[in-house]
Amino acid sequence: MEVANISLLLTESKGNGDNLKVEVINNFYGAQCCEQNKDTKVKTTKLPEGYNLTPNVGAHKYYSDLKVWNDARKFCEHEGVSISAHLAIADSEEEMKILEKLIGTAVDTWVGFHDLFTIGDWVTVLDKPVPFYSWSPGNPDLPNAERCGSMRTNGFNNLNCNSAVGFICEVEISK
Ligand SMILES: [Ca+2]
Numbered sequence: 665m666e667v668a669n670i671s672l673l674l675t676e677s678k679g680n681g682d683n684l685k686v687e688v689i690n691n692f693y694g695a696q697c698c699e700q701n702k703d704t705k706v707k708t709t710k711l712p713e714g715y716n717l718t719p720n721v722g723a724h725k726y727y728s729d730l731k732v733w734n735d736a737r738k739f740c741e742h743e744g745v746s747i748s749a750h751l752a753i754a755d756s757e758e759e760m761k762i763l764e765k766l767i768g769t770a771v772d773t774w775v776g777f778h779d780l781f782t783i784g785d786w787v788t789v790l791d792k793p794v795p796f797y798s799w800s801p802g803n804p805d806l807p808n809a810e811r812c813g814s815m816r817t818n819g820f821n822n823l824n825c826n827s828a829v830g831f832i833c834e835v836e837i838s839k
């Protein structure tokens with residue numbers, strides 16, 4: 665609730681003290697109020713430059729700089745100063761589609777999963793099981809050689825971690 669809005673209410677109200685109180689409370693808890701608060705929250709999160717925000721999903725940024733997977737992983741972690749940032753993790757089909765759109769026509773693009781601990785046990789960069797799978801046709805293949813997660817326009821790929829490709833970082837937003 666912004667102070668400016670309260671002042672406006674006070675000026676416009678012609679009721680007695682009790683009515684005024686009700687109006688102010690409604691404005692605090694009404695739908696309009698809460699939508700405004702949500703926006704305010706997003707704005708004050710201070711996203712790093714160039715992030716594409718999708719409410720209730722996350723904020724993502726595609727980098728075309730070519731990096732090996734581990735360097736991309738470290739780069740993304742440094743994107744968040746006071747908020748959590750990491751190589752992008754698709755938590756849902758909706759987020760998967762957002763990532764696919766971001767990579768455009770690029771081929772392989774690093775995202776935040778790997779099986780570096782145990783072959784075939786895919787985990788995220790946050791050490792959690794991969795929440796959503798959509799492998800591109802024929803993948804995962806080459807289990808010994810390809811242990812880092814990338815994305816193509818038609819789904820996930822496992823790729824040699826030392827390949828230098830673009831990547832997508834994600835900044836966690838409050839949902
Ligand atoms: Ca995510």
Ligand SMILES: [Ca+2]
Nearest residue numbers: 803805810822
């Ligand atoms: Ca592969």
